[in-house]
Amino acid sequence: QVQLVESGGGVVQPGRSLRLSCAASGFNFSSYGIHWVRQAPGKGLEWVAFIAYDGSKKSYADSVKGRFTISRDNSKNTLSLQMNSLRVEDTAVYYCARRLTTLLDHWGQGTLVTVSS
Amino acid sequence: YVLTQSPSVSVAPGQTAIITCGGDDIESYGVHWYQQKPGQAPMVVVYDDSDRPSGIPERFSGSNSGNTATLTITGVEAGDEADYYCQVWHTSSDHWIFGGGTKLTVL
Numbered sequence: 001q002v003q004l005v006e007s008g009g010g011v012v013q014p015g016r017s018l019r020l021s022c023a024a025s026g027f028n029f030s031s032y033g034i035h036w037v038r039q040a041p042g043k044g045l046e047w048v049a050f051i052a053y054d055g056s057k058k059s060y061a062d063s064v065k066g067r068f069t070i071s072r073d074n075s076k077n078t079l080s081l082q083m084n085s086l087r088v089e090d091t092a093v094y095y096c097a098r099r100l101t102t103l104l105d106h107w108g109q110g111t112l113v114t115v116s117s
Numbered sequence: 118y119v120l121t122q123s124p125s126v127s128v129a130p131g132q133t134a135i136i137t138c139g140g141d142d143i144e145s146y147g148v149h150w151y152q153q154k155p156g157q158a159p160m161v162v163v164y165d166d167s168d169r170p171s172g173i174p175e176r177f178s179g180s181n182s183g184n185t186a187t188l189t190i191t192g193v194e195a196g197d198e199a200d201y202y203c204q205v206w207h208t209s210s211d212h213w214i215f216g217g218g219t220k221l222t223v224l
Contacts, residue, residue, distance in 0.1 A: 035213065037213075044200075044202065044216075044217045044218040045151075045159065045202050045204075045215040045218070046215065047212065047213040047214065047215060059211045059212065061212065095159075101147075102146075102147050102149070102205070103147075103149045103161065103165075103204075104149075104151075104159075104204070104213070105164075105170075107158040107159055108158065109157075109158055110158060
């Protein structure tokens with residue numbers, strides 16, 4: 001079955017960096033685009049970034065553009081999110097989710113990032 | 118592009134819950150609906166306006182017309198209590214947009 005497992009979350013100070021990973025299994029990873037979506041504590045879902053199946057196309061929310069970088073390694077079935085210049089408002093659970101046409105059809109369980117001094 | 122949802126909806130068991138998602142000319146987009154229970158990841162309950170993934174009860178249905186998309190849950194059960202989010206892919210900005218979410222409370 002499709003599985004997406006996020007890791008790399010933790011507590012980090014404002015201005016520092018953190019790298020999240022998403023390990024995929026149960027499907028042909030190299031055939032699917034993947035998203036990062038976040039959810040601040042007690043808040044709604046916010047789309048963060050997307051990468052095409054082959055890495056040729058990337059898009060970002062305005063709130064993270066220039067600070068976050070999405071990448072993937074299809075040989076290892078992994079997705080990454082490099083987060084630089086972190087802000088308190090980046091505190092959230094970060095989910096990776098598989099793209100199916102315009103839908104996010106499978107989601108991981110998320111990893112919590114806390115930005116605090 | 119902004120999707121607007123009412124923050125909360127409350128219904129008694131067995132009644133019908135109607136959750137709306139407003140957006141400019143939203144009927145031009147395929148709308149997807151996600152259910153999220155506390156401590157869990159979101160899951161799809163309706164996609165492409167009105168289709169249901171396998172395993173989702175027929176009680177869940179969707180429609181999309183004009184500036185409003187609607188998720189309807191008939192015969193609401195206690196287990197339907199959750200947050201519901203609408204989502205579209207906004208083609209011109211190439212951004213995936215979520216509504217602010219609606220908390221469904223079963224009285």
